[in-house]
Amino acid sequence: MAEYILEMNHIVKAFSGVRALDDVNFKVRQGEIMAICGENGAGKSTLMNVLSGVYPYGEYTGDIVYKGEVCKFHNIRESERKGIVIIHQELALSPYLSIAENVFIGNERKHGGMIDWTETRRAAQELLARVGLEHENVNVPVNSLGVGKQQLIEIAKALGKKADLLILDEPTAALNDKESQQLLDLMLQLKAQGMTCIIISHKLNEISYVADSITIIRDGHTIETLQKGVDDFSEERIIKGMVGRELTNRYPKREDCKIGDVIFEVKNWNVFHPDDANRQVLKNINLQVRAGEVVGLAGLMGAGRTELAMSIFGRTYGQKISGEIYINGKKVEIKNVQDAINNKLAYVSEDRKTYGLVLIDSIKFNMTLSALRKFFSRKGVVDQNKEAVKAEEYRHRINVKTTTVEQAVGSLSGGNQQKVVLAKWMLTEPDVLILDEPTRGIDVGAKYEIYCVINELAKAGKAVIIISSEMPEIIGTCDRTYILNEGEIAGELSSGAITQEAIMGAIMAHNRKGEV
Amino acid sequence: MENTTVKTVAQKKVNLSMKQYGMVLALIAVYLIFAVITGGKNLAPMTVNNIIMQNGYVIILAVGMLLCVLTGNVDLGVGSVVATCGAVAGTLIVDFGVSSPLAMLASLAVGALFGAFVGFFVSKLEIPPFIVTLATMLMGRGLCYVILQAQTKGPLPADYIWVSTGFLPTIKLGVAADGTGGVDLICLLVAAVIAVLVVLSDVRSVAVAKKNGLPTVHTWQLAVKDIIIIGIEGFFFYKLGKYNGIPILLILVAIVVGIYHFITTQTVAGRQIYAMGGNAKAARLSGINTQKVFFWVYANMGLLCGLAGIVLSARNASATPKAGDGFEMDAIASCYIGGAATSGGVGTIIGAVVGAFIMGILNIGMSLAGFDTNVQKIVKGAVLLGAVTVDLLSKRKKG
Numbered sequence: 071m072a073e074y075i076l077e078m079n080h081i082v083k084a085f086s087g088v089r090a091l092d093d094v095n096f097k098v099r100q101g102e103i104m105a106i107c108g109e110n111g112a113g114k115s116t117l118m119n120v121l122s123g124v125y126p127y128g129e130y131t132g133d134i135v136y137k138g139e140v141c142k143f144h145n146i147r148e149s150e151r152k153g154i155v156i157i158h159q160e161l162a163l164s165p166y167l168s169i170a171e172n173v174f175i176g177n178e179r180k181h182g183g184m185i186d187w188t189e190t191r192r193a194a195q196e197l198l199a200r201v202g203l204e205h206e207n208v209n210v211p212v213n214s215l216g217v218g219k220q221q222l223i224e225i226a227k228a229l230g231k232k233a234d235l236l237i238l239d240e241p242t243a244a245l246n247d248k249e250s251q252q253l254l255d256l257m258l259q260l261k262a263q264g265m266t267c268i269i270i271s272h273k274l275n276e277i278s279y280v281a282d283s284i285t286i287i288r289d290g291h292t293i294e295t296l297q298k299g300v301d302d303f304s305e306e307r308i309i310k311g312m313v314g315r316e317l318t319n320r321y322p323k324r325e326d327c328k329i330g331d332v333i334f335e336v337k338n339w340n341v342f343h344p345d346d347a348n349r350q351v352l353k354n355i356n357l358q359v360r361a362g363e364v365v366g367l368a369g370l371m372g373a374g375r376t377e378l379a380m381s382i383f384g385r386t387y388g389q390k391i392s393g394e395i396y397i398n399g400k401k402v403e404i405k406n407v408q409d410a411i412n413n414k415l416a417y418v419s420e421d422r423k424t425y426g427l428v429l430i431d432s433i434k435f436n437m438t439l440s441a442l443r444k445f446f447s448r449k450g451v452v453d454q455n456k457e458a459v460k461a462e463e464y465r466h467r468i469n470v471k472t473t474t475v476e477q478a479v480g481s482l483s484g485g486n487q488q489k490v491v492l493a494k495w496m497l498t499e500p501d502v503l504i505l506d507e508p509t510r511g512i513d514v515g516a517k518y519e520i521y522c523v524i525n526e527l528a529k530a531g532k533a534v535i536i537i538s539s540e541m542p543e544i545i546g547t548c549d550r551t552y553i554l555n556e557g558e559i560a561g562e563l564s565s566g567a568i569t570q571e572a573i574m575g576a577i578m579a580h581n582r583k584g585e586v
Numbered sequence: 587m588e589n590t591t592v593k594t595v596a597q598k599k600v601n602l603s604m605k606q607y608g609m610v611l612a613l614i615a616v617y618l619i620f621a622v623i624t625g626g627k628n629l630a631p632m633t634v635n636n637i638i639m640q641n642g643y644v645i646i647l648a649v650g651m652l653l654c655v656l657t658g659n660v661d662l663g664v665g666s667v668v669a670t671c672g673a674v675a676g677t678l679i680v681d682f683g684v685s686s687p688l689a690m691l692a693s694l695a696v697g698a699l700f701g702a703f704v705g706f707f708v709s710k711l712e713i714p715p716f717i718v719t720l721a722t723m724l725m726g727r728g729l730c731y732v733i734l735q736a737q738t739k740g741p742l743p744a745d746y747i748w749v750s751t752g753f754l755p756t757i758k759l760g761v762a763a764d765g766t767g768g769v770d771l772i773c774l775l776v777a778a779v780i781a782v783l784v785v786l787s788d789v790r791s792v793a794v795a796k797k798n799g800l801p802t803v804h805t806w807q808l809a810v811k812d813i814i815i816i817g818i819e820g821f822f823f824y825k826l827g828k829y830n831g832i833p834i835l836l837i838l839v840a841i842v843v844g845i846y847h848f849i850t851t852q853t854v855a856g857r858q859i860y861a862m863g864g865n866a867k868a869a870r871l872s873g874i875n876t877q878k879v880f881f882w883v884y885a886n887m888g889l890l891c892g893l894a895g896i897v898l899s900a901r902n903a904s905a906t907p908k909a910g911d912g913f914e915m916d917a918i919a920s921c922y923i924g925g926a927a928t929s930g931g932v933g934t935i936i937g938a939v940v941g942a943f944i945m946g947i948l949n950i951g952m953s954l955a956g957f958d959t960n961v962q963k964i965v966k967g968a969v970l971l972g973a974v975t976v977d978l979l980s981k982r983k984k985g
Contacts, residue, residue: 386871407873417871425871428864430931439861440872447854454852458800474801494872 074135075100075235075266076121081132083113083120090116091130092290098235098283103257103267105277108287109312109513114270117287118237122156123149136235153234157224159243165213170194172212173227197226201256218249225256236260237268242276243511246371246539254280272511274305286311309514320514321546322522327529329549330361331399334502334533339393341381351377351388352557359502359533364524366544366551367537368573374557375537376420379504383417384410397502411440416500418491420507420537422484426491429480433472434461436479436490441497464493468523485516492523503527506537521547541570555580602807609924609940610814612973616944620951627954628947634825635833639901641946642750642835643668643894645939647913648920649846650890652938653883655921656850656863658930659715661887663704664894664917666726668910671697671895673730676739676905679746686746693899694892700726701888705881715884723914731907740904749834750900756831773827780823781816788812835897842893847935859883864931919966920945923973944969 074097081094091113098104108114120130123143134141136152143149146156163172170191179189194208201222206215212223221241228236238257242250250273257267257280271277277284284296286308293311296303309320339355342348352374359365367375380387382395384407395402402413410417419425427436438446438457446457461475468489472482479490488508495503505524509517524547527534538544544551545568553561553576561576620628627633647664654661675693678684684692700722707718754772761768788808795802826832850856861869862876870876894913899905924941926933948969952962 383871384873406875407871408875411873419871424865425867428861428868428931430864431860435857435860439857439869439874442857443854443873450853450855452852452854452857455794462800 073100074098075137077133077135078117078121079133079135081117081120081130081134083116083125083130090290091120094132094287094290094292096285096292096295098266098268101261101264101266102282103261103269103280105281105284106268106270106287107274107277107284107308107312109515112287112312112513113290114287115239118156118239118268118270121149122146122154122237150231150233153232154237155228155231155233155235156237157221157228157239157241159240161217161220161224163212163220163223166211168209169198169206169212169215169223170208172223173197173208173230175227177227177231193230194226197229198223200229201226202252216249217244218246218252221245221249221253222256225253225260233265235266235268237270239270240272240511241269242271242273250276272513274308277308278303278305284308288312288314312513313515320518320542322518322525324525325529327362327525328531329363330531332358333361333398334359334535335396336382337394337396339378339381340391341377341388342390344388347389350557352381355393355554355559357552357559359535361501361531361533362528363550364528364534364536364548366548366568367535367554368541368544368551369554369560370577371539373554375554376506377557378554379417379506379535379537382410383407383415383504411444411498411500414499414501415504416440416495416498416502417504418495418506418508420510422487422491426494427479427487430478432476433465433470433479433482433490434458434475437461437464437475437493437497440494441499445497445499460497461493464497468493468496469519483512483516485512485519488512488516488520489523492520496523496527500532502533502535504535504537507539508536509538509540509543541573544568544573545570553577553580599804600801602803602811607811607814609937609944609973610818613940613944613947614814614818616951617947620947620955624951624954628951629825631825631829633950633954634822635829636950637943637946638833638836638839639750640950641942642839642901643897644913644916644920644945645839645942646842646890646894646897647917648924648938648942649842649935650887651914651917652846652921652924652926652933652935653850653859654715654887655918655926655928656859656930656933657715657880657883658863658928660719660914660918661704661715661884662719662914663700663722663726664719664887664891665910665913665915666723666730667697667700667888667891668895668898668913669730669905669907670700670726670733671892672899672905672909673733673739673895673907675746675896676742676899677733679742680739686743689746690749690896693895694889697892697895698885698889700891701885702881704888705884708884709877709881727907730909734905734907736907738904738906740902742899742903742905747900747903749838750897752834753830754832754834754837756827768828769824770827770831773823773831776832777820777823780819784812784815784819838893838897842890843935843939850935855879855882860931862930916942916945919970923970925977941973944973 076098078094078096081091082089083091094113094117106114106117119125121134123145126144127142134143136154141149141152164175167175173194174190179186179193181189191208198204198206198208203219203222203226206219212220215223225236241253245253254276257269261267269277269280282298284303286293286296288311296307301307335358337356339352340350341352343351355378367378369375377387381391382404384404385391386407395404397413397415404410404413404415423429428439434457438461442452446453458475465472465475470482470486470489470493472486479487482490492508508524509520524534524536536544536547548568550562550564551568551573552559553563553573555577558580560580563572563576617628647668651661651664671693674696675689678689678692679686704715704718704722707713708715757771758768759771792802850859858869858874858879861872861874862879866876898909902909920941921933921938922928922941923944924933924937924939926937945966948966949962952965957965
């Protein structure tokens with residue numbers, strides 16, 4: 071048995087009486103990659119905050135034994151000094167500073183109180199080589215890199231702090247498949263060099279790929295630890311541990327619903343980049359959706375799916391937009407979001423915190439925001455009774471887990487926030503809904519509930535478009551899918567024919583066509 | 587992860603949110619402290635009357651400023667614009683013989699124009715409000731000196747200064763034989779009507795909550811709250827009754843506060859301001875025309891500057907180029923003392939009004955206690971810092 075670098079014993083952490091962590095125990099072996107799995111709200115982030123000293127010693131009970139000694143961290147600096155470095159889900163880079171400056175932020179290479187720039191650049195170059203970015207110029211601002219590379223910069227930064235234990239919280243949440251793969255391979259490479267890692271992720275396929283052991287947390291308790299080679303590492307097995315029951319079907323069965331006439335149609339849609347009038351982002355897009363139909367928009371990141379949705383939804387993206395939109399057979403002019411709402415079009419953004427919700431305000435406030443003028447007011451005066459009643463109704467209908475609709479949405483878990491955004495758009499009574507990554511970053515249980523809502527919408531005769539980067543999700547929920555690649559429709563697949571291979575095949579074929 | 591509550595059964599009774607009423611308690615505390623320091627001088631009917639007379643314009647400006655603060659910004663040009671509006675009215679009356687009502691309209695129009703000017707730059711050209719209003723602060727002050735040719739224009743006629751110095755007719759009860767003493771019946775009636783309304787509104791909101799199965803506040807807490815509010819307003823109107831009765835300015839301020847309280851709490855427009863302040867991107871994608879909201883918030887601030895310009899010049903019975911100096915700071919401070927957040931999206935009209943009253947009581951109390959004006963500034967600065975610090979720390983503890 072290899073020696074343990076870290077032991078967490080009987081960790082209990084409560085927030086105003088509610089136990090977020092309740093007797094958590096696990097051990098990490100030197101030089102392994104351990105994954106921590108659990109649904110949203112299970113306590114994963116809280117646990118990592120306890121470990122890294124965000125919640126100082128005294129605010130929790132239990133022991134953290136690191137390299138054989140009991141640690142009592144009072145802040146992040148103390149844990150970092152010991153070699154425990156956490157990389158949070160949200161990148162902690164300063165966008166306008168150079169790569170070199172970012173790598174050594176808070177850990178500057180100094181010489182007699184002054185920053186030693188030569189050493190900073192040299193050392194930064196060295197660290198970049200370790201994370202596979204040896205070709206980057208360390209003097210350019212960090213915001214000139216893509217998210218994938220920025221994530222690697224974060225790791226270089228951690229290496230610069232001489233990390234022995236690296237904690238990655240949802241490192242691939244914002245990355246595409248290729249970038250994710252790179253990151254996971256880097257983790258394996260670092261492991262080979264003796265680094266110990268803890269990874270938190272919702273992407274179970276990544277976990278089975280990279281992890282040596284998996285600790286599962288549910289409702290603040292550690293449920294079990296699975297070992298590679300000993301236990302079953304399949305996604306089904308992990309999910310069973312996370313939700314406490316076997317989830318036989320991750321996608322709810324669609325009741326037979328009648329697919330009606332085409333109610334939403336986009337013809338010859340062309341859009342140019344908002345900052346560059348010569349760069350065409352979307353070329354001649356044509357698509358149709360029928361009543362009661364769920365249609366996917368598959369494609370790689372950067373294919374132009376969100377841009378398509380937002381340019382349709384009140385021209386919130388792009389310039390020099392041309393093309394026609396038909397809703398219920400009638401040609402409509404949609405110049406702004408209010409027009410879109412009036413024409414019964416709804417768009418649920420992929421980034422709920424930035425574009426979907428007013429986090430400081432209540433569930434009720436958020437739910438009724440888009441429909442306020444149309445359904446909850448008379449001559450500009452809000453009908454607060456109706457508002458309270460409807461918000462309450464939707465809270466039950468889509469199962470937002472909270473005691474009252476007056477609670478601020480910022481305090482809800484990701485899955486519940488997503489439900490509030492959905493409710494907000496359902497309340498505008500749309501005929502056509504575009505859902506952009508509707509289950510990003512939310513747990514399996516909440517995903518299932520959201521799929522149920524989607525089915526319900528289709529059953530009610532709505533046209534639903536789902537943008538998703540998770541191909542199983544497109545396969546599991548859609549009647550038909552379009553494949554978007556580099557701003558063009560690369561193909562279309564109908565129900566039985568949607569497979570990962572077919573989607574990737576269409577993208578590859580389209581890429582080849584482009585190269586000729 | 588998140589600190590979500592585990593209770594699933596809907597609570598029937600909830601506690602009154604102390605956040606809303608903490609500032610009212612602070613107001614009482616400040617008042618009582620100065621009652622001790624000044625040996626009860628600030629309890630005199632005339633002093634109570636002056637709280638309104640000397641702070642009417644600060645309250646009006648705080649109301650407009652709150653909307654700016656809700657968007658996450660401030661308007662620095664307020665003091666200068668107030669002076670310019672007063673200058674226009676004063677010059678029209680004194681130099682051109684224009685009638686008082688017309689001069690007042692002109693003041694409002696100039697204010698609204700200034701506001702629209704700021705609104706245009708802020709919304710259409712997307713220039714940060716801080717910069718635009720810093721510019722109007724300088725331009726307004728300069729313009730005011732140009733209009734007045736650096737002189738004081740006055741005196742202004744009686745029908746003009748009536749706005750800030752007039753009173754409703756009184757019906758004095760219990761007047762002593764020498765003609766002194768007595769209380770105005772109208773003041774007492776107004777106090778009684780307000781008391782009844784306060785109780786009725788709570789009874790009604792409890793009834794509505796019950797009907798819709800929503801949680802209600804504990805009855806005893808509502809009772810304590812009502813007793814305190816009725817105590818304050820009863821005391822206030824009793825003192826006014828002992829003096830000259832109800833000031834015209836009080837009616838004006840009450841109407842302004844009432845209108846904006848209604849707008850912010852009951853209308854779609856108000857909701858849009860809060861949504862935009864809380865998250866402008868999300869508000870835009872929810873169908874809110876954020877440019878339009880921005881424009882109207884600043885145009886409205888200008889209009890209220892016009893009103894405050896009338897009130898101020900009427901109180902001074904003249905228009906002076908130095909008028910309104912530092913008013914923007916009083917208005918901004920009132921909003922923050924009243925619980926508004928610098929990041930936007932949080933704050934109430936009533937909070938801003940209570941904040942303005944706290945500032946006013948401080949001003950008058952310190953004058954009565956004989957504090958040096960420079961010391962007064964130190965105290966006001968400290969109170970602002972203290973109030974916001976306490977507010978933010980108490981929020982942080984919960985989070």
